[in-house]
Amino acid sequence: DAKTTQPTSMDCAEGRAANLPCNHSTISGNEYVYWYRQIHSQGPQYIIHGLKNNETNEMASLIITEDRKSSTLILPHATLRDTAVYYCIVSSAPETSGSRLTFGEGTQLTVNP
Amino acid sequence: DGGITQSPKYLFRKEGQNVTLSCEQNLNHDAMYWYRQDPGQGLRLIYYSQIVNDFQKGDIAEGYSVSREKKESFPLTVTSAQKNPTAFYLCASRPFNQPQHFGDGTRLSIL
Numbered sequence: 001d002a003k004t005t006q007p008t009s010m011d012c013a014e015g016r017a018a019n020l021p022c023n024h025s026t027i028s029g030n031e032y033v034y035w036y037r038q039i040h041s042q043g044p045q046y047i048i049h050g051l052k053n054n055e056t057n058e059m060a061s062l063i064i065t066e067d068r069k070s071s072t073l074i075l076p077h078a079t080l081r082d083t084a085v086y087y088c089i090v091s092s093a094p095e096t097s098g099s100r101l102t103f104g105e106g107t108q109l110t111v112n113p
Numbered sequence: 114d115g116g117i118t119q120s121p122k123y124l125f126r127k128e129g130q131n132v133t134l135s136c137e138q139n140l141n142h143d144a145m146y147w148y149r150q151d152p153g154q155g156l157r158l159i160y161y162s163q164i165v166n167d168f169q170k171g172d173i174a175e176g177y178s179v180s181r182e183k184k185e186s187f188p189l190t191v192t193s194a195q196k197n198p199t200a201f202y203l204c205a206s207r208p209f210n211q212p213q214h215f216g217d218g219t220r221l222s223i224l
Contacts, residue, residue: 034212043117043203043215044156087155094212100146100171101213103155 004088009108012082018075020107022088025069032093033064034101035073037084037109044087044103047073049094078111085109116140117216119204124221126191126198134189134219136204145187146205146213149173156203162187191221199223 005023012018024033032051036044048055048062050071055062061074075082087106092099117138126132136145144163148156148171158171162181176195181187187206191198201220205213 041201041218041220043119043205043217046212046214049212094207094210099144099207100158100161101156102158102172103148105153105155 004090004104006086006088006104006107008105009110011110011112012075012078014080014111014113015077018078018082018109018111020073020075020086020088020109021070022072023070024088024090027068027090030092031090033062033068033071034089034091035060035062036087036089036101036103037082038087038106039084047086051093078109080111080113083109083111117204117206117214119202119216119219122217122219124219125224126221127224129193131190131192132198132221134191134202134204134221136187136189136216138185138206140206140208140214141184142206142208143184144207144209144213145181147171147177147179147187147189148203148205150201150203150218159189 032049034049035047038044047059050062064071085106085108087103089101120135146161147159150156157173159177160179162168168179178190201218203218204216207213
């Protein structure tokens with residue numbers, strides 16, 4: 001699986017958009033980008049995933065560059081409850097036999113009042 | 114309610130003892146996973162199972178064992194061979210074509 005690079009930490013003001021970047025320059029053509037987040041002492045929570053098109057759901061938007069070497073997770077209106085460690089993961093498609101996730105150290109996002 | 118249940122939330126073990134962590138899911142998911150997380154670090158894969166009666170080693174399987182006798186259950190045994198078992202253990206499951214979803218974890222400590 002391709003390796004990802006994320007900033008160690010970021011801050012965001014409550015109510016503003018939080019834009020979390022991720023570099024994955026060695027991603028292969030059939031690998032997806034997944035985003036999870038982990039609030040302290042809880043299990044990771046799935047946010048969103050995508051292959052090459054931009055994706056949006058009720059939690060966030062995922063913007064993947066045309067060359068697929070980087071992506072950005074956007075939380076449109078951050079709240080204090082969005083404070084968490086955010087993990088960007090590159091892996092095979094969910095339906096792939098043996099699909100597995102490799103977690104790095106993620107980005108600690110702190111939303112400030 | 115449907116979900117992934119890990120029990121207990123906190124577990125204590127004496128050195129030299131084996132201990133089994135429970136993971137149950139009533140979501141009819143095919144695949145199940147066990148991860149370990151140390152403070153300030155990401156998750157590392159211990160074992161995973163895609164179907165009943167079959168499982169594969171992950172990146173850090175030494176000192177651990179699993180079984181998958183039922184679709185809904187994937188218990189993890191931390192054996193005395195695991196030299197540094199104190200950690201946060203997370204179980205996940207997923208249906209065939211969807212991403213993994215996680216339980217709330219078990220925190221294991223050595224007395």
